[in-house]
């Protein structure tokens with residue numbers, strides 16, 4: 001059960017929102033789809049779901065085009081709210097479950113399970129508009145998962161959720177992954193992507209600028225971070241050749257470096273200033289990679 005996008009392009013008039021995008025997401029894979037605001041993520045999701053037609057290229061799920069007939073296999077969590085504010089939670093979820101091919105009885109029993117799992121069973125008979133933003137997001141999450149889809153397209157799934165609910169949702173998504181579902185999700189939270197995704201793409205102005213496994217993306221970035229905790233003045237370290245950026249904090253600083261030789265030079269210089277409390281060479285974070293790649297493209 002593979003999702004495949006081949007040379008997909010979407011134009012709105014003269015404007016190209018998605019430009020020649022190719023990617024493959026295999027069964028049991030969690031795929032991070034990253035990009036700055038307006039990069040083309042939601043447009044891509046809408047094309048995958050058949051809500052928008054691509055101008056060029058081909059999109060297939062399990063070697064077939066996604067159509068209304070495929071809809072029971074697909075769970076889509078849109079970024080914008082897609083619930084009826086005046087409708088009761090239970091009625092809403094039954095309605096949405098039925099649209100995904102569930103019987104009324106199945107929808108009823110599944111929604112009950114999910115409301116309990118998400119720790120909001122007492123909201124079943126409330127109108128959606130009476131719920132907080134985060135709880136509305138949980139209802140939307142339930143609507144996208146309750147029919148047990150095999151392909152999950154999640155647009156900013158953690159948006160508006162508190163840390164406890166973020167963990168609850170991560171656990172649920174991971175269970176789907178472990179049962180072999182194919183999952184694509186967008187997020188502006190790089191730490192979530194780093195924690196959950198084996199593979200990822202970064203798109204910028206519709207173009208794919210990075211793609212691959214998390215490990216390969218980090219390796220090919222080429223730079224590392226050196227973290228030093230010290231109570232001494234480390235200003236002299238900022239100008240060492242090969243230091244490409246510096247982030248200072250109360251505890252010390254993190255230096256992005258081009259090689260381990262530069263890390264040696266930083267250690268030597270830091271010790272000249274006095275004792276240090278911590279020294280570590282770390283792999284770059286996805287946040288570092290995103291900021292450098294997307295930032296450079298914008299420059």
Ligand SMILES: Nc1ncnc2c1ncn2[C@@H]1O[C@H](COP(=O)(O)OP(=O)(O)OP(=O)(O)O)[C@@H](O)[C@H]1O
Nearest residue numbers: 012015017035036037038039040041042043044079
């Ligand atoms: N129906 C439309 N008509 C014209 N332009 C559109 C339309 N839909 C999207 N766009 C444009 O296409 C670009 C990509 O938008 P899209 O919503 O896919 O970005 P995104 O990556 O999801 O952004 P965000 O992170 O802000 O949600 C934007 O410049 C947007 O203005």
